[in-house]
Structures are given as structure tokens and as C-alpha cells.
Amino acid sequence: MPKFSDQRAFLQSASRWVPSPNADERPDGEVSLIVLHAISLPPGQFGGDAIEALFTNQLDTQAHPYFSTIAHLRVSAHFLIRRDGECVQFVETGRRAWHAGRSRWWDARCEQWRQALNDFSIGIELEGDDETPFTQMQYATLASLVDDLLVHHPQLDLFRITSHAKVAPLRKSDPGPAFDWAYFFQCLDN
Numbered sequence: 001m002p003k004f005s006d007q008r009a010f011l012q013s014a015s016r017w018v019p020s021p022n023a024d025e026r027p028d029g030e031v032s033l034i035v036l037h038a039i040s041l042p043p044g045q046f047g048g049d050a051i052e053a054l055f056t057n058q059l060d061t062q063a064h065p066y067f068s069t070i071a072h073l074r075v076s077a078h079f080l081i082r083r084d085g086e087c088v089q090f091v092e093t094g095r096r097a098w099h100a101g102r103s104r105w106w107d108a109r110c111e112q113w114r115q116a117l118n119d120f121s122i123g124i125e126l127e128g129d130d131e132t133p134f135t136q137m138q139y140a141t142l143a144s145l146v147d148d149l150l151v152h153h154p155q156l157d158l159f160r161i162t163s164h165a166k167v168a169p170l171r172k173s174d175p176g177p178a179f180d181w182a183y184f185f186q187c188l189d190n
Contacts, residue, residue, distance in 0.1 A: 022076035032155035038175035077123035085137025099123030130176030143187035
């Protein structure tokens with residue numbers, strides 16, 4: 001498995017660095033939450049460059065009718081894990097990616113609800129949707145990436161991994177029921 005780093009380019013891996021302009025500095029430098037997402041562009045279709053184009057503000061609105069409804073969005077994630085397990089990094093983990101939107105999360109350490117989750121979270125997109133099972137390669141890459149993030153960011157732990165659906169339940173459903181949480185945690189244990 002490739003190792004991931006906070007540097008602007010990966011030092012060793014088959015993974016790629018695709019810088020997103022949709023990021024800025026974290027206000028407090030805190031990294032204490034991982035938010036898992038799922039994305040497919042167009043919806044329900046996998047492969048292609050549309051996700052990368054969206055995260056880099058280069059989405060071709062003529063390529064698919066759906067794209068004209070989202071091309072105005074300025075969004076990103078720190079990482080995208082493709083169906084074949086390839087991991088693409090868009091934003092250094094020490095910077096703020098724009099992935100969680102309006103959301104809130106119960107922080108048991110602080111015993112309070114927290115908002116502005118982008119300020120302190122890492123966003124990981126899995127190429128997928130709510131209905132299609134994720135691939136074994138995606139789980140393996142996700143487990144490797146999370147293991148590495150746990151080492152590099154000591155405020156993270158296994159209790160500080162959540163889903164977009166849990167932090168924005170009225171707006172989002174991802175990564176959805178197709179994401180196997182038990183299998184993911186089993187992969188982490190291995």
C-alpha cells in the first residue's frame with residue numbers, strides 16, 4: 001500500500017496529487033475528525049475525470065446535463081478513493097478542504113455540538129453511491145490512509161470517524177447503506 005503524506009506531492013506511491021483551489025488555512029490548525037463521503041459523477045456512474053474536474057473548478061457543463069446544476073459549486077475533499085483503490089489527494093491535511101457544508105457533530109471530548117466541521121476535519125470521498133457496494137480495494141486503501149492519518153494527527157482516533165450522513169442528516173445520505181462500517185473497521189484491525 002502507498003504511504004500518504006502532508007507534502008504537496010506524494011514522495012512514494014501510485015497515488016496522485018491534484019491541487020484544488022477550493023481550500024484555505026484552518027483557523028486553529030486542529031485536525032480531529034474524519035468525515036467519509038461518497039460521490040459519483042454523473043450520479044450512479046463511475047470512472048472518468050468529472051470528480052477531479054469538480055474539485056478543481058474545471059467541470060465541463062456540456063459533458064452531461066447534470067453538470068450544469070453543480071458547476072457553480074466550489075467544493076473539495078482532502079482525498080478521493082477511486083473504485084480501483086487509487087487515492088488522489090487534493091488538499092494537504094493541514095489545510096481546510098471544503099467538503100462538509102452545513103453540518104454539526106457531537107464531540108464527546110468537549111461534550112458539545114460543533115459546527116464548521118471543515119475547520120477541523122479531513123474529508124475523504126469514496127467513488128460510489130448509496131446503492132452500489134464499495135470495492136475491496138477501496139476499503140483496503142481507506143484503511144491504509146486512515147492508519148496513516150491516525151499516526152500523523154494525534155487528535156484523531158477510531159471514535160472520530162463519521163459519515164456525511166451523520167453530520168448533515170437532513171441534507172446528505174453518503175456514504176450510504178452500501179458502505180460496510182463493520183468491514184471497514186475489520187480492515188483497520190488488520
